[in-house]
Amino acid sequence: MSEDYVENNKFFFDYFRERLRFVKEHCRERMEGLILLCCAIDALAGSCYPELKGRKRFREFILEHSSSTAQQWKKISLWELKCFLEKVDQQRARDLASVFRGLGVAFERFGMLRHNPDVDIDTFEQRAKEKCSTPFPDDFKKTTVERFQYVSILWQRHRNLAIHEVRKSLDTAPGFGDETEPFYRRVPNQRKVLFDIPNIFIWRTVGECIKSFHSSADSERLDVVRRKLELVKDKYTGI
Secondary structure, rough: OOOOOHHHHHHHHHHHHHHHHHHHHHOOOOOHHHHHHHHHHHHHHHHHOOOOOHHHHHHHHHHHHHHHHHHHHHOHHHHHHHHHHHHHHHHHHHOOOHHHHHHHHHHHHHHHHOOOOOOOOHHHHHHHHOOOOOOOHHHHHHHOOHHHHHHHHHHHHHHHHHHHHHEEEEEEOOOOOOOOOEEEEOOOOOOOEEEOOOOHHHHHHHHHHHHHHHHHHHHHOOOOOHHHHHHHHHHOOOO
């Protein structure tokens, strides 16, 4: 790789830091901010893992480079998983009922301020093995449980909504409010609980990813700009 990697990397990552400052100053709590943040993650993930595509690349990048927020992104929305199973797999919902209760996943509990019972997949699987006589198969873990992981919800409900399906008004876009961490809220006069990931948490994650990826690239003497140019050249010329 080029010996100019330090300057090239600084140029590359400073561009994203400037975008991050712009979002903070102008639109962090609006749909426009969410769009810019998700586009930044997409672009950074593509430069970090050019061999991967779509959701897998997005997911791997956040889990690898989000530093202090990584453990949050690994969690699963237990309330949403429970509601999903009650609709489509009632037998498994019954098998896991004691696990959900033991973790505090009950409608009444969400009336408490900042009640969030969520855990990561490994912890949930361990609890299930302790309390259930039925196995916790890998296909259930991969095809169902991972769908409700925070990083998967960010991809499907926030990133895809923001970039591909902007049909909501700006005042009802996801991620608004005073909360700074992923949170639950009950809908007044309804037996309904909503899960949300606020924009400020996504913004903080992007900042951590920029810092981590920059440090990793420099330590590996990887010229991110030159590699990107070479990949584009190969794609369009076949060289």
